[in-house]
Amino acid sequence: MISFILFIAVIGYSISSRAGLTVPEKFLRDTTAYVQQWFYKPAGYIAGLFQDIGNLRSVYEENEQLRMTAAAYAREKVEYNLIQQQNERLQAKLNFTEEQKKMYDYKYLIAQVVAVSPDAFNRTMTINLGTREGLRERMAVTTEDGMIGFVSEVSELTSTVMPITSLNDEESGISVTVLGKQNQSFGILSGYNSETEHMLMTKIAANDPIKKHDIVITSGLGNIYPRGMVIGKVDSIQDSDIGLTRTANIKLSANFDHLNEVFVVQTPGASQ
Amino acid sequence: MRMPGMVLLIYLVFILQTSLFPWLVPAAFSERLIPHFTFVIIMYAALYHSRHSALLLGVGFGMLQDVVFRGHLLGLHAYTMGLIAYFAGLLLGGRRLTMLSALAITTMASLLYDLAIYYVYEVFRFTSDPLAFVLQKQIFPSLFLQLVFALAVYIPMRRWFEGMTRARPKPSSE
Numbered sequence: 001m002i003s004f005i006l007f008i009a010v011i012g013y014s015i016s017s018r019a020g021l022t023v024p025e026k027f028l029r030d031t032t033a034y035v036q037q038w039f040y041k042p043a044g045y046i047a048g049l050f051q052d053i054g055n056l057r058s059v060y061e062e063n064e065q066l067r068m069t070a071a072a073y074a075r076e077k078v079e080y081n082l083i084q085q086q087n088e089r090l091q092a093k094l095n096f097t098e099e100q101k102k103m104y105d106y107k108y109l110i111a112q113v114v115a116v117s118p119d120a121f122n123r124t125m126t127i128n129l130g131t132r133e134g135l136r137e138r139m140a141v142t143t144e145d146g147m148i149g150f151v152s153e154v155s156e157l158t159s160t161v162m163p164i165t166s167l168n169d170e171e172s173g174i175s176v177t178v179l180g181k182q183n184q185s186f187g188i189l190s191g192y193n194s195e196t197e198h199m200l201m202t203k204i205a206a207n208d209p210i211k212k213h214d215i216v217i218t219s220g221l222g223n224i225y226p227r228g229m230v231i232g233k234v235d236s237i238q239d240s241d242i243g244l245t246r247t248a249n250i251k252l253s254a255n256f257d258h259l260n261e262v263f264v265v266q267t268p269g270a271s272q
Numbered sequence: 273m274r275m276p277g278m279v280l281l282i283y284l285v286f287i288l289q290t291s292l293f294p295w296l297v298p299a300a301f302s303e304r305l306i307p308h309f310t311f312v313i314i315m316y317a318a319l320y321h322s323r324h325s326a327l328l329l330g331v332g333f334g335m336l337q338d339v340v341f342r343g344h345l346l347g348l349h350a351y352t353m354g355l356i357a358y359f360a361g362l363l364l365g366g367r368r369l370t371m372l373s374a375l376a377i378t379t380m381a382s383l384l385y386d387l388a389i390y391y392v393y394e395v396f397r398f399t400s401d402p403l404a405f406v407l408q409k410q411i412f413p414s415l416f417l418q419l420v421f422a423l424a425v426y427i428p429m430r431r432w433f434e435g436m437t438r439a440r441p442k443p444s445s446e
Contacts, residue, residue: 003351003354003355007347007348007351010346010347010351011345011346011347011348011392011396025339025342028336028339028340029339029340029342032287032336032340033340035287036287036290036291037291038291039287039288039291039292040291040292040294040295043291043292043295043296044295046295047295114291115287115290115291115340115341116290116291116294117290117337117341117343118289118290118293118306118307118308118337118341119306119337119341119343119349119389120303120306120389120406120410120414121344121389121390121393121398121399122341122343122344122345122393122398124341124342124343126340126341152342152343153342160341160342160343162343166343166344191400194303194401194405194409195401195405255299256302257294257299257300257302257303258294258295258299258302
């Protein structure tokens with residue numbers, strides 16, 4: 001009975017106050033992660049080797065595709081440079097402050113995943129970057145394919161990544177929009193349905209131009225998460241329970257299994 | 273072997289189940305097969321050594337997991353692991369158990385452990401998945417995984433723990 005009361009107290013404490021970690025906690029996390037990385041990395045390399053042998057056949061096709069993408073990239077690069085120059089010129093004319101100019105100047109830090117939590121409802125990951133490298137809580141974490149989560153706890157050498165699939169309705173609140181319609185579309189990511197393996201995007205206005213197969217990205221509104229992180233593709237849209245807004249089911253584009261390297265997005269405001 | 277060796281071994285198992293094991297599972301099954309190998313060993317400690325050491329190990333390693341992978345709640349694994357191992361030791365510790373019954377008890381305890389975790393997350397509304405779905409998707413497949421691991425380590429663990437108990441003429445429990 002006493003243990004039960006104690007348990008409730010500890011849980012209550014952990015829900016209410018989440019102001020950083022205590023020193024013994026940090027120590028325990030860092031030492032454990034230090035040992036864990038001896039195993040995770042080599043295992044990843046060996047698994048990767050087998051996968052590479054398996055993929056050998058599809059390499060030629062992939063190469064062909066990449067060549068086409070590279071050609072398209074070269075064309076777009078020219079266009080991008082022109083637009084960027086124009087943008088800079090206009091910003092200078094409109095007297096943008098230094099802060100405003102650097103607002104979208106993100107830095108990507110490469111982090112190694114060290115361990116994965118053995119808890120089905122709390123699939124957090126440990127990565128090998130911490131406050132020493134300038135990580136802060138609530139920084140976005142992505143892979144090449146799309147956003148996977150955000151940094152939820154930091155200690156000196158390591159930090160914990162909370163995947164967006166483990167979020168519940170109250171916690172997430174990542175504002176998202178649709179690629180190509182950034183000014184007209186708006187929604188909030190809330191909750192993951194593990195039965196259908198869809199992420200829910202709620203609070204979409206009735207006149208929103210969102211369509212099936214649209215690519216959902218973070219909007220960067222609120223200045224907590226960076227803008228332009230790919231979340232996934234819209235799979236279906238339906239009216240919400242009350243009927244005033246709509247809800248979209250999003251197929252996540254990032255793969256959460258066998259992660260090796262992830263990118264932590266450092267926004268300029270957070271790095272100071 | 274003494275207690276420090278035991279703690280070191282369980283620590284190693286904890287490290288392996290969080291860092292090496294995810295790579296051994298095919299990507300399609302990584303949501304389904306959730307290892308609780310530390311819990312299996314702690315159950316053996318409860319059955320073949322003493323319930324007090326099982327309680328301490330359960331709370332200690334549960335807390336380690338809670339702190340290292342801190343997510344929504346703190347202390348959940350510490351509480352469930354410690355309590356289930358303690359009660360298993362209280363009810364069944366010290367008796368001569370056959371291999372089959374020890375495996376059955378360990379499997380039942382793993383099921384209880386998974387259910388307890390699910391219900392706590394459900395009560396605090398961190399998950400909204402229905403129980404039937406969770407059972408089918410993750411708890412039953414993981415149960416088989418736990419059973420296979422329990423079978424694999426049964427003989428060395430039993431020898432070790434019984435050796436520890438015999439080394440001391442007076443058992444610590446009662």
